[in-house]
Amino acid sequence: xxNGKLKQLAQxxxxxxxQEKNTTKPVLAKAAKIRGHLSHLDQLExxxxxxxxxxxxxxxxxxxxxxxxxGKTRRQLNVExxxxxxxxxxxxxxxRAAFGRDQAIQMTLKAHSSKxxxxxxxxxLQNLVTDG
Numbered sequence: 001x002x003n004g005k006l007k008q009l010a011q012x013x014x015x016x017x018x019q020e021k022n023t024t025k026p027v028l029a030k031a032a033k034i035r036g037h038l039s040h041l042d043q044l045e046x047x048x049x050x051x052x053x054x055x056x057x058x059x060x061x062x063x064x065x066x067x068x069x070x071g072k073t074r075r076q077l078n079v080e081x082x083x084x085x086x087x088x089x090x091x092x093x094x095x096r097a098a099f100g101r102d103q104a105i106q107m108t109l110k111a112h113s114s115k116x117x118x119x120x121x122x123x124x125l126q127n128l129v130t131d132g
Contacts, residue, residue, distance in 0.1 A: 006109050013105045020098040024091040031084040038077050
């Protein structure tokens with residue numbers, strides 16, 4: 001493969017890697033957002049714990065309503081987190097493959113360029129020896 005085609009291939013594989021990287025960003029952002037919601041729910045639960053023990057809250061059933069809402073919300077967020085985690089695994093697998101291809105082509109291009117430089121230097125040296 002000549003150097004020009006190898007450079008084009010390197011540009012294409014790098015562009016595909018960047019495209020895959022941009023595709024992965026929203027997936028990671030969604031997982032981070034859900035983790036933030038779960039963290040916020042944990043904080044709400046810690047803040048509400050002293051109030052839920054209040055006799056007045058128990059009398060009107062607010063503690064049961066709160067616990068039901070908190071449980072339902074936590075289950076929903078955990079389901080969403082599991083889905084986001086699955087999507088993240090798929091996206092990261094694709095990203096790693098694209099990165100590997102990009103790195104392989106970059107290394108091949110460097111090796112090819114190095115060999116080409118060695119051939120040119122050898123030819124120049126041979127020219128000097130035969131001219132002298």
